[in-house]
Amino acid sequence: MDMFLSQMLNGLQLGSIYALVALGYTMVYGIILLLNFAHGDIIMVGAYVSWLVMAQLGLSPVVAVLLSVAACTLVGVLIDKVAYAPLRNAPRLSILITAIGVSYFLENGAQLVFGADAKRVPAFTDLQTIQLGGLSLSFPAVATVLVTIVATVALTLLVQKSKLGKAMRAVSEDMGAARLMGINVNSTISFTFAVGSALAGIGAVLYAMAYTQASPTMGMMLGTKAFVAAVLGGIGSIPGAVVGGLIVGFAEMVVTALGLSVWKDAVVFLLLIIVLVVRPTGIFGRTMSEKV
Amino acid sequence: MCENVSRRQFLQASALAMAGLGLAGCGNGGTEGGDATEIKVGILGPHTGDNSSYGLACKNGAQLYFDQLNADGGINGKQVTTFVYDDKGDATEAVNAYNSLVQNDGVTAIVGAVLTVPSIAVAKASVADNMPCVTPSATAADVVTFGDNTFRTCVTDPVQGVVMADFAAEQGYKNVATLYKTGDDYNEGVNAAFCEEAEAKGITITSQQSYSDGDVDFNTQLTAIIATNPDAILLPNYYQEDGMIVTQARQQGYDKVFLGVDGWSGIYGGPENYADAADLHDCYYCCAFSVSNETEVSKAFTEDYQEAYGEAPTNFCALGYDAAMTVAAGLTAAEEAGLEAGSEDYKQAVIDGIASATVEGVTGTISYDGTGDPVKSSLILTFAEDGSEKTFDIIEA
Numbered sequence: 001m002d003m004f005l006s007q008m009l010n011g012l013q014l015g016s017i018y019a020l021v022a023l024g025y026t027m028v029y030g031i032i033l034l035l036n037f038a039h040g041d042i043i044m045v046g047a048y049v050s051w052l053v054m055a056q057l058g059l060s061p062v063v064a065v066l067l068s069v070a071a072c073t074l075v076g077v078l079i080d081k082v083a084y085a086p087l088r089n090a091p092r093l094s095i096l097i098t099a100i101g102v103s104y105f106l107e108n109g110a111q112l113v114f115g116a117d118a119k120r121v122p123a124f125t126d127l128q129t130i131q132l133g134g135l136s137l138s139f140p141a142v143a144t145v146l147v148t149i150v151a152t153v154a155l156t157l158l159v160q161k162s163k164l165g166k167a168m169r170a171v172s173e174d175m176g177a178a179r180l181m182g183i184n185v186n187s188t189i190s191f192t193f194a195v196g197s198a199l200a201g202i203g204a205v206l207y208a209m210a211y212t213q214a215s216p217t218m219g220m221m222l223g224t225k226a227f228v229a230a231v232l233g234g235i236g237s238i239p240g241a242v243v244g245g246l247i248v249g250f251a252e253m254v255v256t257a258l259g260l261s262v263w264k265d266a267v268v269f270l271l272l273i274i275v276l277v278v279r280p281t282g283i284f285g286r287t288m289s290e291k292v
Numbered sequence: 293m294c295e296n297v298s299r300r301q302f303l304q305a306s307a308l309a310m311a312g313l314g315l316a317g318c319g320n321g322g323t324e325g326g327d328a329t330e331i332k333v334g335i336l337g338p339h340t341g342d343n344s345s346y347g348l349a350c351k352n353g354a355q356l357y358f359d360q361l362n363a364d365g366g367i368n369g370k371q372v373t374t375f376v377y378d379d380k381g382d383a384t385e386a387v388n389a390y391n392s393l394v395q396n397d398g399v400t401a402i403v404g405a406v407l408t409v410p411s412i413a414v415a416k417a418s419v420a421d422n423m424p425c426v427t428p429s430a431t432a433a434d435v436v437t438f439g440d441n442t443f444r445t446c447v448t449d450p451v452q453g454v455v456m457a458d459f460a461a462e463q464g465y466k467n468v469a470t471l472y473k474t475g476d477d478y479n480e481g482v483n484a485a486f487c488e489e490a491e492a493k494g495i496t497i498t499s500q501q502s503y504s505d506g507d508v509d510f511n512t513q514l515t516a517i518i519a520t521n522p523d524a525i526l527l528p529n530y531y532q533e534d535g536m537i538v539t540q541a542r543q544q545g546y547d548k549v550f551l552g553v554d555g556w557s558g559i560y561g562g563p564e565n566y567a568d569a570a571d572l573h574d575c576y577y578c579c580a581f582s583v584s585n586e587t588e589v590s591k592a593f594t595e596d597y598q599e600a601y602g603e604a605p606t607n608f609c610a611l612g613y614d615a616a617m618t619v620a621a622g623l624t625a626a627e628e629a630g631l632e633a634g635s636e637d638y639k640q641a642v643i644d645g646i647a648s649a650t651v652e653g654v655t656g657t658i659s660y661d662g663t664g665d666p667v668k669s670s671l672i673l674t675f676a677e678d679g680s681e682k683t684f685d686i687i688e689a
Contacts, residue, residue, distance in 0.1 A: 003519040006544070010511040118532050120564050129545045136545025138511065211508040212539050213532070213566075221506060256512040261503050262474055 002135055007257050013141040013210065015249020016148035020203035021226035022233065022241035023155065024076075024196030030172045030236035031192045033092065037099040038079055040223015041106035042197050046072040046204025047214035048114060051121045061124040068208075069201035076197020077190055085186070103223075110216040118215040121208040140210035151202055152242050155195070159238060168192055172236070221265075228272045234285025243283060247271070330373045331366070331623055331633065333358065333616075334393035336404030336414065338381035346608050347406045350428045351376060353612025354403045356600050361620055368627035372620070375399055379410045386410035387417050394421055400626075400633055401425070401619045401642055403612065408432040408477075415442045424622055424642040428615035429608055432477060436664025441643050443664040445614045445653065446580060449478055452553040453485030455578045455670045455687050456526065460551060461493035465523035468551070469499040471513055471537060472528050476505070482528035482553050498522045510537045514544055524549035531559035535566025542571040552577030557607050560679040569679030576684060578670045580655040581610035585671055585683040593654040614653035622646035656686075 021043060028036045046068040053064040083102050087095045130137045159165040167188045170178040179185050207222070208214060229248045233240025248268055255264045275282060335354050337347030358372045366372055375397040377389035386405050393399045401424040405411040411430035418425050419439035426443045427435060433450065436442045447455075460468055468490055472479040487497050498520035501513035514537070517525060525541070527534045527550055534556055541550075556577035559566045583594050583604055593613060597605040605613075625645025631638040651658040656669040672685040 003515060006515040006519075007512060010509075010515055013511065014509055117564065118566075120535065120566050123568060128543045131545070138540070138543035138545075140543060141511070210540070210543075212536060213508070218508070252509075253512050256503075257516060259501070259516075261501070261507070261513065264504070 005135060006137070007253060009137060009141050009145070011250040011253030012246070013138075013144045013249070014252055015246035016144045017203055017207055017210075017222070017245075018226050018229045018248050019242045019245025020148055020151065020199050020206070021222060022229040022245045023152070023238065024200045025227055025230040026233070026235055026237060026241040027168075027192050027196045029230070031168060031189055032084070032088075032175075034084065034095055034099065035227070036196075037096075037223065037227075038102035038106060039196070039200060040219035040221075040226065041103050041110075042072050042076055042079075042200040042219070043204045043207060043222055044110060044214065044216065044219040045075050045106065046201045047121060047208045047218065048110060048119070050205060050208045051119045051214045054122045054124075055120070064124070065205050068205050069198055072201030072204060073194050073198045076193045076200065080190060080193040085189075103219075107216050107220070114214075114216065116216060118213040121212050121214055123212070124205070124209050138210075140206065144206045144210060147202060147206060148242075151199060152238075155199070156238060158195070164188070164191055225268060228268055231272060231282055232275050234282030237282070237284040237286075240282055240284030329370050331370050331627070332373050332375060332397060332399040333619060333623075334390075334397065334399040334402040334404065335374050335376045336379055336386065336389055336393070336402055336410075337406035338410075339376075339378040341380045343381045343407055346429060347378070347381070349606050349608035350404070350406050350612030350615070352601055353597070353605065353609035353614075354428070354616035356597060356609075357613045357616035357620070359600075360596070361616075367620060367624050370627070372623075379405055381407050381410060383410050383413035387413050390414050390417050390423075394423060398634060399423075400638060401623060403428065403615045403619055405430065406608075408435060411435045412438075415439070418442065422636065422639050422643070424619065424639060424646060426615045426618050426646065428611035433481075440647070440664075441639070443618065443646055443660060443666075445611050445618055445655065445658055445666055445668075447668065447670065448665060449481035449553075450485035451665075452578055452670070453482040453487075453528065454489045456482075456551050456553060456576075457486045457489035457493060457495070459576065459578070459672055459685070459687060460490060460495060460524055463524075463549075465495060465549065467496045467498045467520070467522045468524045468526060469501070469517040469520055469522040470497065470526040470528070471501045471503070471510065471517060472526075473533065474502045474504060476529075478530075478555065479528050483526070486526055486528065508536060510540050511544065514541050514546065518544060518546050522548070524551050526551045528553050528555070530555040531557070531562075531566050535559050538567045538571050538575065548574060550575040554579045554607060557582075557673075557681075560675060561681065565679065569675065569677065572675040572679055573677075574674075576672055576674050578687070579607055579673050580668075580671065581605070581607045582671055582673050582681055582683055584673070584681050585686075589652065590654045610654045614651065614655050614658060617653050618646055618649065618651050618658060621649035621651050625649070 024039050028034055049068040049071040050064045053059050053067050079102055083098050127139050130139055167183045170183055171185055171188045225248055229244035230241050233244025251267055252264050255267045335351050337350050338344050339347045358374055362371045379386035379389050403426055405414050406429050408430045411427045412434055415435055415438045422441050424441050429446050431446055431449050433448055436444055470483050472483040499517045501517055527537055557579050622642035622645035626638050626641035629641050631641055647660050658666045658668045661667055667689045669689055670687045671683055673681050674684040676682045
């Protein structure tokens with residue numbers, strides 16, 4: 001029973017990080033129909049900032065958390081301004097290829113600046129283990145799950161209740177009409193990138209807390225899995241990203257717990273193929289009919 | 293086009309070979325002319341590229357030994373001249389370098405190669421020449437199996453597994469679990485040997501979990517392992533992953549023992565600390581050399597190395613030093629027999645000299661019992677409270 005609960009927590013922890021990253025994918029796709037392949041690498045930037053602040057500058061973990069989230073937000077918005085905004089009216093393929101280019105730029109840039117070796121991010125807290133009854137729970141796991149719940153609720157409120165959220169929904173519904181109704185489309189898109197990247201920043205801190213290392217290519221597999229999660233849940237849908245992330249996390253946990261860890265990645269991508277064949281719009285996706 | 297290039301390459305190769313012959317001729321002439329004041333030794337390893345840190349460490353160690361030997365008057369009154377080649381960690385480069393060492397430089401013995409794959413390539417190439425080769429660090433079983441002319445100064449992966457299983461039995465651990473990386477010779481070799489020896493010693497292997505290259509989340513495997521309540525967990529991988537696993541296990545509340553092998557060196561106190569000192573309690577791993585093992589030989593070596601290169605020696609520096617010492621033992625035997633350098637008899641005398649030598653190296657006493665694998669002791673290291681490594685025990689061979 002203890003083992004079952006611990007494994008559930010492991011699955012939740014993995015799934016939560018995928019969910020946080022998937023949210024960024026899904027929001028950007030929802031608004032400008034772009035698969036932002038550089039999104040996973042923003043996590044890498046956040047992890048390196050945590051390392052720089054704590055290991056190199058010796059500042060407190062609180063500063064590290066704030067600066068990591070701030071840096072990710074800034075990088076996300078900058079990427080949009082520099083690489084994607086000039087291509088707003090270009091064919092979708094051009095901007096997709098640009099996203100791949102940005103991803104490689106970030107990875108190789110990090111390798112150039114920090115070297116290919118992994119850097120160790122120091123512990124954020126002295127508290128590593130929580131004792132609950134007879135159960136020893138890992139503090140990063142518990143923190144990851146709680147923070148993800150809070151972030152998801154906050155994001156839902158932001159999108160559903162706030163004026164900016166209304167603007168985001170309007171732009172994603174119909175960019176031209178939104179512009180005609182007096183919505184500043186460019187600043188709304190920037191805001192979307194900022195929110196998505198801030199979530200990636202939170203994900204980066206939680207990742208660094210649990211896995212304690214930053215390396216140039218860490219965002220690659222993480223981004224790909226989160227992309228699978230977003231498609232699984234229905235790309236463009238916020239609850240879909242969270243559910244998709246949790247499904248991917250649990251799938252990995254179950255496969256590994258069965259002693260088949262080698263098949264873990266294969267199972268995740270098999271899930272993607274099944275969803276694409278059976279329900280191409282994903283679990284929460286809507287079928288959009290093209291108007292003539 | 294293709295034809296052209298290959299012809300050009302052929303011509304270049306022949307030109308090189310002829311130049312080599314010419315040089316070899318000069319060398320011989322020189323010897324006869326009384327220029328027999330030097331003994332030529334090759335040093336081969338990756339000095340640039342991904343694994344250059346290993347190659348440079350071995351080279352520095354070997355060079356230090358030959359420098360000291362020369363300062364003491366050399367072998368039989370002759371100075372040792374070293375020819376250093378970079379194999380970039382690549383098998384083809386290593387064979388090219390080997391050919392150049394033999395044909396152009398006319399070496400009589402080689403320290404190298406350093407990594408497993410180039411070492412195997414060099415071993416295969418060297419059999420036909422019966423060229424004495426001593427690798428400081430290639431641990432795969434194959435490396436010394438191609439001919440009697442190849443030796444190593446490190447112990448193999450399986451031997452490390454056996455050493456740690458014996459240690460576990462000695463410490464009285466009844467239940468041990470393992471967590472290793474699949475698709476990796478080092479991990480799988482150590483793991484298999486450990487499990488076999490441990491079970492032979494009456495230890496129960498409660499769980500064998502695995503992960504793939506690039507994984508960072510080991511929580512699921514660790515939960516499954518901790519549920520079997522082991523006294524110790526074996527992590528037969530390199531320090532980056534070992535550090536992550538130790539951290540995650542301590543986060544899950546596992547406070548018992550970890551066992552490791554020489555891939556652990558560098559987990560703490562190097563350029564980067566891969567685990568917190570507080571999490572490294574009750575961790576034991578085997579290794580050839582540690583500055584914390586303050587025997588007279590290793591203390592003197594540490595001081596000399598520090599003086600020569602301005603940094604503390606690592607495991608690989610010590611293995612390079614011992615490989616050079618082993619080569620020198622063979623050369624001494626051949627020189628004492630009064631044979632002509634470069635002749636078949638000379639090379640065979642060097643090989644026989646190494647095979648029958650007992651070398652008091654900085655990584656322990658090294659001898660060979662009919663194979664190229666050394667019979668030598670292993671250090672068991674652990675961590676002090678501040679994370680610095682500490683010698684816990686010495687396991688005799």
